[in-house]
Amino acid sequence: MTIALEIKNLHASIGEQPILKGINLLIKQGEIHALMGPNGSGKSTLAYTLAGHPAYDPTAGQVIYDGQDLLEMEPDERSRAGLFLAFQYPAAVPGVTLAKFLRQTINSRRQAENPEDSGISIPAFRRLLKEKMDMLGIDHKFAGRYLNEGFSGGEKKRVEILQMATVEPKIAIMDETDSGLDIDALRVVSEGAMRLYREMNMGMLVITHYQRILNYIQPDYIHIMLDGRIVESGGPDLALKLEEEGYDWLREKYGITETA
Amino acid sequence: MTNFTKEAVKQLSAYLNEPEWMLALRLEAFDVYESLPMPTPQLEDWRRTDLRRLKLDDFGPSVNGDAGADATIPDYLGKQLTTDEAGGNMLQVDGVVKALTLSDGLKAQGVIFCDMHTAVAQYPDLVQKHFMTEGVRIDEGKFAALHGAFWRGGTFLYVPKNVKAAAPLHSVLWVENGKTFTHTLVIVEESAEVIFMDEYASANGQQAGIHNGVIELLVRDNASLIYAGLQDFGANMWQFNHERGRVGRDGKLDWVTSMMGTRLTKAFQTMELDRPGAWGRMSGIFFTNGRQHLDLDTQQNHNAEDTTSDLLYKGALKDKSRTVWQGMIKALPGSQRIDGFQANRNLMLDKTARADSIPGLEIEADDVRCTHASAIGKLDPEELFYLMSRGIPRKTAVEMSVQGFFDPLMRRIPFEGVRERIFGRIVEKLG
Ligand SMILES: Nc1ncnc2c1ncn2[C@@H]1O[C@H](COP(=O)(O)OP(=O)(O)OP(=O)(O)O)[C@@H](O)[C@H]1O
Ligand SMILES: [Mg+2]
Numbered sequence: 001m002t003i004a005l006e007i008k009n010l011h012a013s014i015g016e017q018p019i020l021k022g023i024n025l026l027i028k029q030g031e032i033h034a035l036m037g038p039n040g041s042g043k044s045t046l047a048y049t050l051a052g053h054p055a056y057d058p059t060a061g062q063v064i065y066d067g068q069d070l071l072e073m074e075p076d077e078r079s080r081a082g083l084f085l086a087f088q089y090p091a092a093v094p095g096v097t098l099a100k101f102l103r104q105t106i107n108s109r110r111q112a113e114n115p116e117d118s119g120i121s122i123p124a125f126r127r128l129l130k131e132k133m134d135m136l137g138i139d140h141k142f143a144g145r146y147l148n149e150g151f152s153g154g155e156k157k158r159v160e161i162l163q164m165a166t167v168e169p170k171i172a173i174m175d176e177t178d179s180g181l182d183i184d185a186l187r188v189v190s191e192g193a194m195r196l197y198r199e200m201n202m203g204m205l206v207i208t209h210y211q212r213i214l215n216y217i218q219p220d221y222i223h224i225m226l227d228g229r230i231v232e233s234g235g236p237d238l239a240l241k242l243e244e245e246g247y248d249w250l251r252e253k254y255g256i257t258e259t260a
Numbered sequence: 261m262t263n264f265t266k267e268a269v270k271q272l273s274a275y276l277n278e279p280e281w282m283l284a285l286r287l288e289a290f291d292v293y294e295s296l297p298m299p300t301p302q303l304e305d306w307r308r309t310d311l312r313r314l315k316l317d318d319f320g321p322s323v324n325g326d327a328g329a330d331a332t333i334p335d336y337l338g339k340q341l342t343t344d345e346a347g348g349n350m351l352q353v354d355g356v357v358k359a360l361t362l363s364d365g366l367k368a369q370g371v372i373f374c375d376m377h378t379a380v381a382q383y384p385d386l387v388q389k390h391f392m393t394e395g396v397r398i399d400e401g402k403f404a405a406l407h408g409a410f411w412r413g414g415t416f417l418y419v420p421k422n423v424k425a426a427a428p429l430h431s432v433l434w435v436e437n438g439k440t441f442t443h444t445l446v447i448v449e450e451s452a453e454v455i456f457m458d459e460y461a462s463a464n465g466q467q468a469g470i471h472n473g474v475i476e477l478l479v480r481d482n483a484s485l486i487y488a489g490l491q492d493f494g495a496n497m498w499q500f501n502h503e504r505g506r507v508g509r510d511g512k513l514d515w516v517t518s519m520m521g522t523r524l525t526k527a528f529q530t531m532e533l534d535r536p537g538a539w540g541r542m543s544g545i546f547f548t549n550g551r552q553h554l555d556l557d558t559q560q561n562h563n564a565e566d567t568t569s570d571l572l573y574k575g576a577l578k579d580k581s582r583t584v585w586q587g588m589i590k591a592l593p594g595s596q597r598i599d600g601f602q603a604n605r606n607l608m609l610d611k612t613a614r615a616d617s618i619p620g621l622e623i624e625a626d627d628v629r630c631t632h633a634s635a636i637g638k639l640d641p642e643e644l645f646y647l648m649s650r651g652i653p654r655k656t657a658v659e660m661s662v663q664g665f666f667d668p669l670m671r672r673i674p675f676e677g678v679r680e681r682i683f684g685r686i687v688e689k690l691g
Binding site: 075087 | 640641642643645646647648649650651652653654656657660661663664665666667668
């Protein structure tokens with residue numbers, strides 16, 4: 001059975017400030033969508049609102065995930081239901097090692113199914129971790145480091161995708177995973193994401209500024225966000241047009257003056 | 261019930277069959293005890309800890325420890341719940357030895373590991389020379405004197421010159437009768453090395469109880485001691501401790517303190533860096549909840565040039581609990597090129613809790629580097645959201661975050677099994 005994430009007329013504010021002004025988007029499992037748009041247009045706000053960050057207040061509209069009202073769910077429930085967000089700026093969690101954290105993400109899923117579950121065995125977890133780390137070209141010594149503490153920009157992005165590979169989501173949002181990655185890492189990480197896409201029939205929303213990642217993760221649809229709205233949707237050629245022409249033609253078309 | 265009287269001192273000493281010199285020490289201590297008034301908040305050291313509710317006479321000394329005869333010690337303590345190999349294990353109940361093992365390897369090395377009373381009887385020269393002479397002195401305060409007069413139980417650990425102890429040692433001191441006066445004396449002779457974990461615990465009793473302990477850690481030239489003192493008493497206990505470590509030339513003392521229990525704790529912990537090249541690190545881990553009151557006085561005394569001290573005390577506070585950390589770095593005149601650091605970080609889990617953090621420097625040398633830091637923080641909502649966004653429920657996310665707060669210090673505790681147990685206690689106290 002395929003799952004869908006359906007966003008209907010979603011408005012969201014940060015504090016008193018309205019940022020999202022009526023987003024409509026339907027993402028089904030197995031589909032790849034790209035979301036582009038100038039700095040400050042609200043892409044990350046959409047991602048955070050979907051993930052349930054407490055500072056982002058959905059003021060109107062609806063989000064249906066797998067037939068459920070997503071906005072009513074706690075962030076952890078959303079994750080366990082199969083929604084994943086790879087953060088643009090992942091937080092550091094000092095004192096909690098990457099290994100301990102990943103193990104808990106697995107165990108929390110198992111224990112939500114069965115409260116008696118004693119969790120994944122250490123050897124099984126080690127095998128799994130090694131396999132996923134190798135797939136993404138992550139040095140094993142990261143397992144013992146505190147999560148994201150002192151990680152370089154690119155290392156954080158790889159580790160986001162490692163988390164994605166560990167929890168195997170049904171729908172994943174990747175918020176500028178490409179920024180900060182070097183050219184080789186971008187390929188390795190994109191291939192890792194594509195493998196999950198194939199194995200899990202994952203649905204993806206890839207937020208990016210650049211065409212490059214879309215050479216590896218080829219989108220079926222491209223959406224352009226401007227000032228809290230998706231103003232244009234189209235096929236892969238839309239990204240190429242942006243690459244060449246920038247956003248001015250859209251701003252003109254929709255009468256929006258540059259803010260950022 | 262026996263009270264804290266001179267007669268009781270004699271009774272205790274006679275019951276323990278002690279030599280003349282120990283009785284003399286006890287009696288001298290008793291005189292000091294009687295001559296000193298009960299500390300009041302008028303004293304600078306006691307400004308933040310009020311003892312008005314303390315009824316010392318309700319306790320009295322622990323003479324025969326019989327209450328412990330058929331005590332049920334929690335399984336985890338009996339088994340010591342550790343996968344790491346300890347070369348020596350001792351279990352005491354109310355100061356009476358219930359179990360003691362020491363590996364052949366350590367015995368062959370000449371390591372002495374036994375309860376304090378056995379040490380008095382079997383190694384009188386060693387004990388007489390070092391017992392409350394250069395570590396903690398009987399005249400340091402009312403409770404040091406009380407301890408000197410009525411001490412009962414505790415651990416003696418002696419590592420001879422040049423011996424690198426083949427395995428760590430582990431003591432568990434369980435309290436059943438609600439009054440315990442343990443004495444820990446560790447002597448690490450020149451160029452010797454050892455790891456010792458010293459645990460204190462009791463169940464949550466109904467009646468008020470007392471722990472009046474002394475810890476003396478003597479680290480000679482070029483010697484090394486890793487000492488972890490872990491306290492997990494019931495919330496019925498009052499605790500008054502005097503603890504001192506001394507470090508000789510190029511010696512190392514790595515001193516970890518974990519405090520989870522008691523109703524009220526007042527502890528004086530002092531590190532003396534006596535000779536050039538001495539290094540000392542003090543790590544504190546504490547978690548208070550309910551109406552617990554924890555007052556820690558630390559001192560890092562740089563008594564010689566080229567000495568290094570590093571203190572980090574971390575506390576998490578819940579409910580209406582209160583903690584006080586008052587730290588002092590002292591440098592004697594002539595203690596040049598010293599490096600002293602102290603930091604206290606508190607994690608406030610409830611608005612109703614209160615943490616006082618009072619760093620201090622008394623530096624009489626000029627070529628020194630001494631710094632201090634204190635910080636009060638709350639759980640980071642971004643961190644919690646990040647954990648939750650990966651499917652971890654809020655309660656677990658909070659637990660992980662609090663554990664993470666302590667983790668860098670926790671890693672300094674020698675046994676994995678014990679670390680896990682303390683983490684478990686923290687989770688339990690988080691509720
Ligand atoms: N905590 C906040 N308080 C106030 N305004 C905020 C806050 N966070 C974000 N904003 C504003 O919301 C708007 C949208 O930000 P958002 O991060 O969603 O943009 P974005 O499209 O992801 O940009 P970028 O491409 O630079 O990542 C911006 O104008 C930003 O300044
Ligand atoms: Mg963004």
